[in-house]
Every structure is written in structure tokens, then in C-alpha cells.
Amino acid sequence: MSQRALLVVDVQRDFLPNGALAVPQGNEVIPVINRLGRKFAEIAVTQDWHPAGHISFASTHGKLPFQDTAQAAYGEQALxxxxxxxxxxxxxxxxxxxxxxxxxxxxxxxxxxxDSYSAFLENDHSTSTGLAGHFRDKGITDLYLTGLAWDYCVGYSALDGKQLGFNITVVIDAVRGIDPKSMATMSQRWNEAGVRTITSEALLGH
Structure with a gap:
């Protein structure tokens, strides 16, 4: 019998409207996630938690956010x-x-x-966050992903979770994204990887 959990990715003030890195309509996921949360016995929440001067900050490199990149040990880093x-x-x-x-x-x-987009692996794609072990210890096989943002932290969490052997479903009305083009690219990657999508209504049965 499958065991399921709700994974809530980076629903934080800075990603909401008027935040430092606002996701358009990011606040709209909150009531949907709250409804879902009442139906799941197991819930895990991730929290982006950067030190000052972090490698992903454009200000660290004297560069422009959204436009420039930096070189990290693991490759190119968006700023x-x-x-x-x-x-x-x-x-x-x-x-x-x-x-x-x-x-x-x-x-x-x-x-x-x-940097660490994924909830499971940091951006070197080898350093574990420990989340997979947490779910495995609890016998969780099926994960339902929600949060911010579709094309980055939710997206890479879905891909890595699938690669690590979990059944991954993204609750499509409980995520929002930054850029329509990168959202479409991520959705294609999900399809190719076998990540499923569902609406909260379908998941909740009404």
C-alpha cells in the first residue's frame, strides 16, 4: 500500500507579491495548500535559508540580477x-x-x-539535503508537490524526487511560476521524466 506525503516548497515572504524575489500570484497557493494540508497525515515544508553574501545573489558578484550569471564549482549559477x-x-x-x-x-x-533549488539535492546534484531519507524512513512512496516556484524549486524538486525513486505528482493549482517560457520548459521535462500533475479538486475528490 502506498504511503503519501505533501511537500510544500519555499512558501516564504520573499517569494510573495512585494517580496524581494516575488513570484507572480504566489500568494494564491496558500489557501489551496491549507486545504490540502487537512487531508495529509504527513507534511514536509522547505525553507530557502541563505547566508548574507550567498553565491546566488547578484550583489555578491557586483552583477545584475536576472541578467548575469556567475561561475560556480558545479557550473553556471543564475543570479x-x-x-x-x-x-x-x-x-x-x-x-x-x-x-x-x-x-x-x-x-x-x-x-x-x-545554491539549492531542489528539496532533495543541492545544485551540484550530489549533496543531499536529507529529505529523501526522511521520507524513506517513514515509508513514504508518493509525494504531492506544492509551492514556489514552478520553474525552479518546485520543478527541480519534482525531477530529483522522481530520479530518487518516489512517485511524484505536482498539484498544478498549488504552484506558481516566475516565467511562462521556463515554466513550459519545466513542464516538458516533467512529462519526459514521468512526473504527473493533478488539480487540488481532483486530489481532494470534489
């Missing part, structure tokens, strides 16, 4: 505005997120010289 800096309001989980029986809050991206 973003400073966001989700440890112990700042922007790094806090979104107000309104109501998941009182969350079993794990996993912080990622806390190493200075490596």
Missing part, C-alpha cells in the same frame, strides 16, 4: 536579488500558511558557495 536571508522577515514562512501538523521544516541553500 537573483538578495532573498530569504537567514533570520530576516523575508525568509519567514508565509503568513496565512496553516499546517499545524507539519512533521519537518527543512532549510536549504544555507551553504555560502552552493
Amino acid at each position: 537573483w536579488p538578495d532573498h530569504t536571508v537567514q533570520n530576516t522577515p523575508g525568509a519567514e514562512l508565509a503568513p496565512g500558511l496553516d499546517l499545524p501538523h507539519t512533521g519537518l521544516i527543512l532549510r536549504k541553500g544555507f551553504r555560502l558557495d552552493i
